[in-house]
Amino acid sequence: MTQPDMPTPPWERPPRRRTPARVPLSRERIVDAAYTILDREGYDGLSMRQVAAELGVAVSALYVHVRDKDELLQLMYNRTFEGYEIPEPDPERWREQVMDFARQARERLLSHRDLAKITMAHVPFTPELLPYVERLLAVLGAAGLPRRVLAISGDLLSTYINGFALEESLWQERYRETHDSWHKLRDEVNGYFASLPPDRFPNLVRLADIMMDESNDYRFELGVEIILRGLASYIGEPDPDEEHEAS
Amino acid sequence: MTQPDMPTPPWERPPRRRTPARVPLSRERIVDAAYTILDREGYDGLSMRQVAAELGVAVSALYVHVRDKDELLQLMYNRTFEGYEIPEPDPERWREQVMDFARQARERLLSHRDLAKITMAHVPFTPELLPYVERLLAVLGAAGLPRRVLAISGDLLSTYINGFALEESLWQERYRETHDSWHKLRDEVNGYFASLPPDRFPNLVRLADIMMDESNDYRFELGVEIILRGLASYIGEPDPDEEHEAS
DNA sequence: CCATACTATGAACACCGTTCATTCTCTGGG
DNA sequence: CCCAGAGAATGAACGGTGTTCATAGTATGG
Numbered sequence: 001m002t003q004p005d006m007p008t009p010p011w012e013r014p015p016r017r018r019t020p021a022r023v024p025l026s027r028e029r030i031v032d033a034a035y036t037i038l039d040r041e042g043y044d045g046l047s048m049r050q051v052a053a054e055l056g057v058a059v060s061a062l063y064v065h066v067r068d069k070d071e072l073l074q075l076m077y078n079r080t081f082e083g084y085e086i087p088e089p090d091p092e093r094w095r096e097q098v099m100d101f102a103r104q105a106r107e108r109l110l111s112h113r114d115l116a117k118i119t120m121a122h123v124p125f126t127p128e129l130l131p132y133v134e135r136l137l138a139v140l141g142a143a144g145l146p147r148r149v150l151a152i153s154g155d156l157l158s159t160y161i162n163g164f165a166l167e168e169s170l171w172q173e174r175y176r177e178t179h180d181s182w183h184k185l186r187d188e189v190n191g192y193f194a195s196l197p198p199d200r201f202p203n204l205v206r207l208a209d210i211m212m213d214e215s216n217d218y219r220f221e222l223g224v225e226i227i228l229r230g231l232a233s234y235i236g237e238p239d240p241d242e243e244h245e246a247s
Numbered sequence: 248m249t250q251p252d253m254p255t256p257p258w259e260r261p262p263r264r265r266t267p268a269r270v271p272l273s274r275e276r277i278v279d280a281a282y283t284i285l286d287r288e289g290y291d292g293l294s295m296r297q298v299a300a301e302l303g304v305a306v307s308a309l310y311v312h313v314r315d316k317d318e319l320l321q322l323m324y325n326r327t328f329e330g331y332e333i334p335e336p337d338p339e340r341w342r343e344q345v346m347d348f349a350r351q352a353r354e355r356l357l358s359h360r361d362l363a364k365i366t367m368a369h370v371p372f373t374p375e376l377l378p379y380v381e382r383l384l385a386v387l388g389a390a391g392l393p394r395r396v397l398a399i400s401g402d403l404l405s406t407y408i409n410g411f412a413l414e415e416s417l418w419q420e421r422y423r424e425t426h427d428s429w430h431k432l433r434d435e436v437n438g439y440f441a442s443l444p445p446d447r448f449p450n451l452v453r454l455a456d457i458m459m460d461e462s463n464d465y466r467f468e469l470g471v472e473i474i475l476r477g478l479a480s481y482i483g484e485p486d487p488d489e490e491h492e493a494s
Numbered sequence: 495c496c497a498t499a500c501t502a503t504g505a506a507c508a509c510c511g512t513t514c515a516t517t518c519t520c521t522g523g524g
Numbered sequence: 525c526c527c528a529g530a531g532a533a534t535g536a537a538c539g540g541t542g543t544t545c546a547t548a549g550t551a552t553g554g
Contacts, residue, residue: 024501025501025502047540047541047542048541048542048543049540049541049542057502057503058502058503058504059503059504059542059543060502060503060504060505060543060544060545061501061502061503063542063543063544064500064501064502065501068542068543069541069542069543117368120367120410120413121364121417122417123414123417123418123421125436130443130448130451131447131448133451134447134448134449134450134451137450137451137454138449138450141450147453147454147457148457148469149469149473150450150454151454151457151458151466152466152469152470152473153473155411155414155466155470156407156470156473156474159406159407159410159411159414159470160403160406160407160410162410163367163406163407163409163410164402164406166367167370167402167406170368170369170370171370174370189372196377200378200381201377201378201381202381202385203381203384203385203388203397204377204380204381204384206394207384207394207397207398210394210395210398211398219398219399219402222395222396222399222487223399223402223403223406225477225487226396226399226400226403226474226477226478226481227403227473227474227477228477229476229477229480229481230472230473230474230475230476230477230478230480231473231477233476233477233480234473234476240469240472271532272532272533294509294510294511295510295511295512296509296510296511304533304534305533305534305535306511306512306534306535307512307513307514307533307534307535307536308532308533308534310511310512310513311531311532311533312532315511315512316510316511316512
């Protein structure tokens with residue numbers, strides 16, 4: 001396309017190379033490849049060698065751009081919430097806003113195989129993640145939660161969301177190995193609960209039909225709802241920390 | 248002591264060996280050794296070779312008693328709650344009973360380094376664990392929770408407890424590597440929050456002093472309390488599943 | 495055009511989980 | 525008492541892992 005001996009006009013940056021040749025390695029491309037491997041091979045199959053192979057590159061080349069495998073996982077983690085916008089806090093609608101956040105978070109955690117395993121292994125206090133924590137706290141703060149409740153609510157919610165998604169991915173892993181459908185596994189598990197001796201496990205038998213849902217959506221949202229009700233019960237109360245401050 | 252050529256009296260079982268010699272390998276001893284390694288080296292240092300070395304035994308000997316490393320981890324997981332007695336359900340005191348359960352569970356999860364990493368990676372539906380799930384459901388059921396709330400409350404609680412303990416162990420890992428005391432790390436982290444630009448992170452700055460507690464006990468229990476309040480709000484309500492059943 | 499800085503290479507190291515043919519040890523039966 | 529056989533333990537091996545490092549290649553600024 002571009003004739004080689006034409007002078008480059010000053011208003012457009014010169015092409016990096018005459019021929020595009022090889023795209024240079026970069027953190028971005030490494031993380032991309034890592035996600036490809038993660039989706040194809042799962043967490044246990046995610047190795048530096050596989051990532052390098054995916055890029056058609058020597059393993060050691062990765063270490064020019066990335067200190068560690070740990071740093072690579074960190075970068076993958078940071079990308080999890082990239083581009084997600086938590087809305088402006090609206091005290092009237094804080095419950096829906098939080099529920100919406102929870103839904104989107106779960107959706108993202110399930111958007112890549114075993115991603116929940118990665119996020120679970122990292123503390124969410126990296127600079128890239130802090131804005132989301134801040135926004136979530138803003139929504140909750142607008143609801144009028146006391147300081148100490150607010151300070152732990154982020155942890156509480158993210159712990160639940162992560163844990164739920166992780167458990168889901170554990171089940172997915174299990175039926176990836178042995179079964180062919182979520183349906184079948186679900187029925188087997190519920191059937192197992194139903195078959196327990198009713199004298200020793202009355203409650204599990206009684207709940208056997210709803211321990212695992214058709215999809216997990218309802219169970220997930222009910223869990224969030226329970227947390228929301230608990231949080232809401234603190235609105236207007238003073239900080240529950242008097243004897244704690246006093247000590 | 249025992250004279251070699253004396254006939255063994257029929258009422259006592261013959262000694263296994265003339266000399267005690269080597270204690271034979273067993274699942275129990277392997278799990279013991281695994282816990283020793285876990286405490287000393289952490290999760291990443293827990294390898295079959297290390298466990299074998301701890302027992303003074305060849306690696307391959309382990310595979311006579313244990314199918315997999317995965318099975319070994321499963322056995323370690325099963326031992327987590329061994330011997331813990333959840334009390335008889337008392338509808339008057341269900342909150343205290345659940346709080347007590349949560350406290351004990353966290354205590355056990357923190358009793359071995361990185362143990363939370365192991366429990367997080369397993370679905371809690373092994374035969375050894377089911378009795379504890381059943382007992383917890385019994386306590387919650389006695390409180391009068393609707394069926395669907397009950398069915399998810401176990402998950403909700405255990406997810407929170409596990410997640411909290413895991414996060415604690417991540418921090419412990421971090422200050423094991425770089426710092427010498429929890430005190431110092433805590434101050435640094437809180438100081439970091441306080442130093443954020445207040446216009447972009449008003450909430451984090453505002454909460455900087457209480458984001459991490461002196462010990463985590465108070466934060467943990469407040470989290471459980473929030474969940475308890477949420478659960479309690481459903482007592483007496485009908486099952487929140489009408490439109491769900493209808494669909 | 496060359497020197498320099500940066501990138502990529504491949505070989506190597508020290509681990510890891512797992513398997514397998516072999517050896518050892520112990521026990522029960524003749 | 526001895527011997528056969530079953531079970532347990534061995535050591536070597538295989539293919540994989542994360543990471544390092546001296547070397548080779550390449551692109552860019554002086």
